[in-house]
Amino acid sequence: MTRRQASSPLDRPLERLLSSREVVIACGPGGVGKTTTAAAIAATMSVRSAAKVLVLTVDPARRLADALGVEGIGNTATLVPAAAFAAAGVRQKGQLWAAMLDTKESWDALVRRHAPDASTAARIFANPIYQNVTGRFAQSHEYIAMERLYEIHAEGAYDLVVVDTPPTRDALDFLDAPGRMADFFGSGLLRWLVAPSRSRLVSLASRPFYQVADRILGTQFLGDVAEFFLLFQSMYDGFVTRARSVGALLGEARTTFMLVTTLETVPSLEATRFAAALAERQLHLGLLVVNKVLPASFADPAAVAVAESLQGDPVGIAGALLAALPDGLAGASRVQVARVLEEVGRSFASVGLVASRQAELLAEMSGAHEVTATVPHLAADVVDLRGLLEIGRHVLDGTGT
Amino acid sequence: MTVSGLLDRRLLFVTGKGGVGKTTVAAALGMLAASRGRRVLVCEVEPKGDVAAAYECPPAGFVPREVSPRLHVMEMDTEASLREYLRLNLRVPTIGRIGPVARAFDFVANAAPGVREILTVGKLCYEVREDHYDLVVVDAAATGHIVGQLAAPVGINELVKVGAVRSQTRWMLEILEDPRSTGVCIVTTPEEMPVNEAIDLAGRLEGETGVHLAALVANRVMPELFSRGEEEIFAALADVQATAALASAVGGAPASAFQEVLEAAALAVRIRRTGAGHLERLRVAVAAAQPLVYVPYLFARADGARAVRQVADSLGEELGE
Ligand SMILES: Nc1ncnc2c1ncn2[C@@H]1O[C@H](COP(=O)(O)OP(=O)(O)OP(=O)(O)O)[C@@H](O)[C@H]1O
Numbered sequence: 082m083t084r085r086q087a088s089s090p091l092d093r094p095l096e097r098l099l100s101s102r103e104v105v106i107a108c109g110p111g112g113v114g115k116t117t118t119a120a121a122i123a124a125t126m127s128v129r130s131a132a133k134v135l136v137l138t139v140d141p142a143r144r145l146a147d148a149l150g151v152e153g154i155g156n157t158a159t160l161v162p163a164a165a166f167a168a169a170g171v172r173q174k175g176q177l178w179a180a181m182l183d184t185k186e187s188w189d190a191l192v193r194r195h196a197p198d199a200s201t202a203a204r205i206f207a208n209p210i211y212q213n214v215t216g217r218f219a220q221s222h223e224y225i226a227m228e229r230l231y232e233i234h235a236e237g238a239y240d241l242v243v244v245d246t247p248p249t250r251d252a253l254d255f256l257d258a259p260g261r262m263a264d265f266f267g268s269g270l271l272r273w274l275v276a277p278s279r280s281r282l283v284s285l286a287s288r289p290f291y292q293v294a295d296r297i298l299g300t301q302f303l304g305d306v307a308e309f310f311l312l313f314q315s316m317y318d319g320f321v322t323r324a325r326s327v328g329a330l331l332g333e334a335r336t337t338f339m340l341v342t343t344l345e346t347v348p349s350l351e352a353t354r355f356a357a358a359l360a361e362r363q364l365h366l367g368l369l370v371v372n373k374v375l376p377a378s379f380a381d382p383a384a385v386a387v388a389e390s391l392q393g394d395p396v397g398i399a400g401a402l403l404a405a406l407p408d409g410l411a412g413a414s415r416v417q418v419a420r421v422l423e424e425v426g427r428s429f430a431s432v433g434l435v436a437s438r439q440a441e442l443l444a445e446m447s448g449a450h451e452v453t454a455t456v457p458h459l460a461a462d463v464v465d466l467r468g469l470l471e472i473g474r475h476v477l478d479g480t481g482t
Numbered sequence: 483m484t485v486s487g488l489l490d491r492r493l494l495f496v497t498g499k500g501g502v503g504k505t506t507v508a509a510a511l512g513m514l515a516a517s518r519g520r521r522v523l524v525c526e527v528e529p530k531g532d533v534a535a536a537y538e539c540p541p542a543g544f545v546p547r548e549v550s551p552r553l554h555v556m557e558m559d560t561e562a563s564l565r566e567y568l569r570l571n572l573r574v575p576t577i578g579r580i581g582p583v584a585r586a587f588d589f590v591a592n593a594a595p596g597v598r599e600i601l602t603v604g605k606l607c608y609e610v611r612e613d614h615y616d617l618v619v620v621d622a623a624a625t626g627h628i629v630g631q632l633a634a635p636v637g638i639n640e641l642v643k644v645g646a647v648r649s650q651t652r653w654m655l656e657i658l659e660d661p662r663s664t665g666v667c668i669v670t671t672p673e674e675m676p677v678n679e680a681i682d683l684a685g686r687l688e689g690e691t692g693v694h695l696a697a698l699v700a701n702r703v704m705p706e707l708f709s710r711g712e713e714e715i716f717a718a719l720a721d722v723q724a725t726a727a728l729a730s731a732v733g734g735a736p737a738s739a740f741q742e743v744l745e746a747a748a749l750a751v752r753i754r755r756t757g758a759g760h761l762e763r764l765r766v767a768v769a770a771a772q773p774l775v776y777v778p779y780l781f782a783r784a785d786g787a788r789a790v791r792q793v794a795d796s797l798g799e800e801l802g803e
């Protein structure tokens with residue numbers, strides 16, 4: 082990668098960090114802004130450094146996907162035109178590429194790579210269990226995202242790859258996905274199920290599991306299950322080796338994690354647990370981004386006092402206000418103005434409750450981990466490059482605690 | 483159909499994107515129905531103990547526990563469900579023999595589609611069929627998984643050509659596909675992605691699962707601050723001169739503090755407006771024939787029984803008698 086110019090400010094440690102890494106994995110609880118933040122830092126790095134940057138998104142909102150040009154393009158990466166950046170008022174030093182994760186396509190590619198021959202691959206594709214499994218396999222989605230990342234990284238076409246992660250029930254799931262995938266196909270139980278007879282169910286039929294299962298599920302279904310496992314068994318070595326390499330990439334010095342969270346009870350708890358899990362696994366947490374933060378003004382005692390007095394004597398204040406304004410206020414009566422003032426005060430007080438809870442959670446979190454950036458709660462959704470670059474600026478310039 | 487019959491159903495699945503308030507709404511619906519005299523079971527499908535926590539009770543297991551008059555809580559456990567099923571239907575005698583089966587089951591259930599799901603849905607339908615409760619409220623899987631779960635009986639019918647499970651799916655489908663007995667309640671927040679998922683699910687639900695949509699709940703809705711005329715007044719306040727006049731009208735605080743308060747209100751107004759736009763999309767896409775039920779944003783701490791009661795109260799008002 083073309084190193085950043087000497088003119089680059091040295092007081093931007095996060096930008097420096099990203100320039101020295103090849104892979105950033107955006108993770109965190111669902112709905113907090115992982116996809117947005119991943120796209121944001123990728124876009125911002127493509128502006129600030131002469132690097133070829135790829136963002137691999139999993140589930141962008143429709144309008145964001147449109148803005149990146151990844152709507153319905155599957156696994157192929159596409160260049161976000163420099164003109165789009167120009168329209169947002171900036172010149173890029175590098176390039177931004179975007180791709181979307183296509184789970185089914187990725188699974189098929191994986192099978193094609195590891196199947197001993199084309200006919201085995203064809204039988205796997207035709208197996209009804211496989212057809213269902215690609216969508217629902219335990220941790221299949223998480224694993225496939227990591228697998229794609231590995232593939233892209235191995236191709237070496239990009240200076241920086243920022244990868245978004247799927248919404249999981251538990252953010253930890255995907256950290257364990259490669260290991261679990263290897264365990265799954267290497268497990269003793271699987272061997273026990275399929276090993277005794279390489280292709281027939283005959284000897285299995287004597288096992289109590291099959292006797293019961295057969296009564297519940299029927300032979301044909303069990304046959305499909307057994308065939309599926311047998312076929313996968315043929316890919317075992319390649320598959321497990323691969324899963325281990327994918328797992329290893331997470332721990333490499335070229336990889337860093339960006340943990341994104343909001344300051345709500347459940348997400349921030351989950352984020353704290355996740356940060357601890359990264360540390361435990363000796364994975365590098367480069368950025369801890371706290372998103373959707375309400376403005377600090379909610380905690381300003383002067384503002385709090387103002388909000389209280391607006392609720393305390395709205396009619397009196399409205400009268401004094403109208404008396405001081407010779408042209409009046411949008412032609413409103415004293416009663417109308419009083420209602421608006423009271424409502425302003427009440428809204429400040431109630432949103433202020435949320436803000437003070439946010440402040441508590443932020444203090445707690447920054448006690449345990451270094452929060453590298455806080456991103457304000459924007460009034461509108463982030464759906465274009467302009468919005469992404471604004472988020473990216475907050476993240477990379479490190480307005481953290 | 484109006485929402486008023488919502489609690490007259492026998493089986494309600496509460497779903498929505500992760501974190502929108504499925505558990506809170508399911509717990510509140512259960513509380514509301516019990517307070518109106520129904521025998522209720524609230525079942526948490528992903529056993530995290532969140533439903534029990536919402537009622538501030540110790541975690542429940544697979545065996546339902548009464549947490550307040552008429553209100554029962556259980557956590558789904560597919561292995562226990564399998565055991566119960568085997569005991570009831572196949573007369574497989576001892577737990578001992580099921581031990582290794584359960585281990586192998588766990589393994590197959592992870593990979594084979596529909597096995598876990600059918601045991602979940604089967605248990606819920608069983609409780610309805612046996613009339614143990616008037617209403618079973620399910621804190622169900624999130625939007626991404628609910629179709630797979632509800633479609634399991636149909637799917638098993640296609641995958642499994644013979645066997646006991648196949649013959650079992652028929653009575654389940656009768657319960658699930660009858661809109662008078664079963665319905666899905668989709669919860670969303672006034673945000674882009676949750677609304678997208680709600681629209682997507684509403685469009686696929688009936689076709690792919692045969693189960694009907696019963697209600698849409700918009701949770702965490704911020705209050706409308708101003709009427710149209712009032713918004714003009716509010717906008718006029720932001721004018722420098724007006725803000726300064728306001729400061730001297732109150733006295734004692736700097737104009738900057740007033741500006742902060744006005745800006746904060748403006749942020750609240752704009753966030754609300756963004757959210758209202760998403761709810762409008764939802765209304766246009768699905769809610770035309772299906773009323774939206776609103777639950778306000780709880781600004782004070784929103785966890786635990788007090789919050790659930792507040793949500794139950796607003797649901798009660800919205801649903802009517
Ligand atoms: N009306 C409301 N106002 C404010 N906060 C709310 C409201 N409803 C729910 N919450 C809060 O939102 C958070 C998520 O709620 P809940 O656990 O019910 O969601 P969920 O959809 O069940 O989540 P998951 O997908 O993780 O199971 C909780 O902290 C809850 O207290």
Ligand SMILES: Nc1ncnc2c1ncn2[C@@H]1O[C@H](COP(=O)(O)OP(=O)(O)O)[C@@H](O)[C@H]1O
Nearest residue numbers: 111112113114115116117373458459462463674
């Ligand atoms: N700082 C922010 N202010 C306001 N809205 C935001 C902010 N960050 C993200 N959003 C919005 O929040 C929603 C969820 O973001 P997304 O990136 O899809 O989350 P995730 O990938 O973690 O599920 C999107 O509609 C996005 O536009």
Ligand SMILES: [Mg+2]
Nearest residue numbers: 115116140141
């Ligand atoms: Mg996402």
Ligand SMILES: [Mg+2]
Nearest residue numbers: 504505532621
């Ligand atoms: Mg829940």
